[in-house]
Amino acid sequence: PDLSPGALAHEAGVSLRTLHRLFNASGVTFRGWLRDARLDRCWMELTDPCRRRGTIAAVAFGWGFNDLRTFNRAFSARYGMTPQAAREAATNSTSPRAPRVPAVQV
Numbered sequence: 001p002d003l004s005p006g007a008l009a010h011e012a013g014v015s016l017r018t019l020h021r022l023f024n025a026s027g028v029t030f031r032g033w034l035r036d037a038r039l040d041r042c043w044m045e046l047t048d049p050c051r052r053r054g055t056i057a058a059v060a061f062g063w064g065f066n067d068l069r070t071f072n073r074a075f076s077a078r079y080g081m082t083p084q085a086a087r088e089a090a091t092n093s094t095s096p097r098a099p100r101v102p103a104v105q106v
Contacts, residue, residue, distance in 0.1 A: 005030045038063045039078050042071070046083055047090035056083045 009019040023030050045051055045059050060071040075083045
């Protein structure tokens with residue numbers, strides 16, 4: 001939740017301006033990159049058979065989403081299914097695979 005462009009720039013050893021230029025060159029904003037990274041982590045957790053007992057809300061809130069409706073919309077837009085559908089598909093014999101989306105190299 002506390003990740004900011006400044007903190008990322010510091011950890012990466014680049015200036016804030018350089019970080020923003022890298023994101024601009026990739027066509028992705030910092031905010032969009034962060035949202036997608038969090039959604040990817042949610043996908044992995046929701047489809048992990050060892051983590052079936054946790055609620056979808058706990059997963060969403062654990063990865064920095066503050067509103068369940070916003071999380072559901074973002075998840076569905078990125079993966080083409082609801083978080084519940086992803087979890088159910090993973091529970092059944094057909095394990096869903098996350099769609100391949102380009103990673104942003106920073």
